Amino acid sequence: MVKNLMKEFESIIDLWSPKIISEVNDVYVKIAKIQGDFDMHTHLEEDELFYIVKGNLIMQYDSYSVKLNEGDIHVVKKGESHKPIPKEECWVLLIENKSTKHTGEITNQYTKAIEDQLR
């Protein structure tokens, strides 16, 4: 099976709604369009990789922040409380363990079950 990254992005309408586009071993590759504010959250046991496909964002941690521009790769280490803040619409690719919940230990209006992320 072959998937094209840009075509997959074209199919996404909702913000903050990750879509699983591939799986490799114990990992899901997800994409999402994000914009605006999000809740601080933590993945206690899993790192989470962000690749900025389009746009930019600030990754806010408790005591510092990191600016991520198009083409940048950044790993949020397990246990680090964080939230992405994209002022404008930003397209991200995520590499996460299959067990990772995209809103971490919290549940909010964006929390989406894995079955729904596979659609």
Place this chain on the structure above:
Amino acid sequence: MVKNLMKEFESIIDLWSPKIISEVNDVYVKIAKIQGDFDMHTHLEEDELFYIVKGNLIMQYDSYSVKLNEGDIHVVKKGESHKPIPKEECWVLLIENKSTKHTGEITNQYTKAIEDQLR
């Protein structure tokens, strides 16, 4: 830490010489510039994800082949004998388990130890 995908590619000189640019949980993200012929090989226990950053290639399996163009994502499933054939220089991003050897069960002139892939 932030890495930029295109800058990482600029640092690569040798063909068929994967460079690890990130790690997330049990997975390495690697990039490579590849061109020409390669040996058929198999990863017995691990899937291997190919994302075509630039150019195109034919993924040759024993009894069929798949054309991969820029922006395409394709997973070689564990146990499947395969070789990528990029006629022109092609830039690929790979997602592999840390345990995966990039030339599979064979050793050839391109086989590169993990320590060297981390440089």
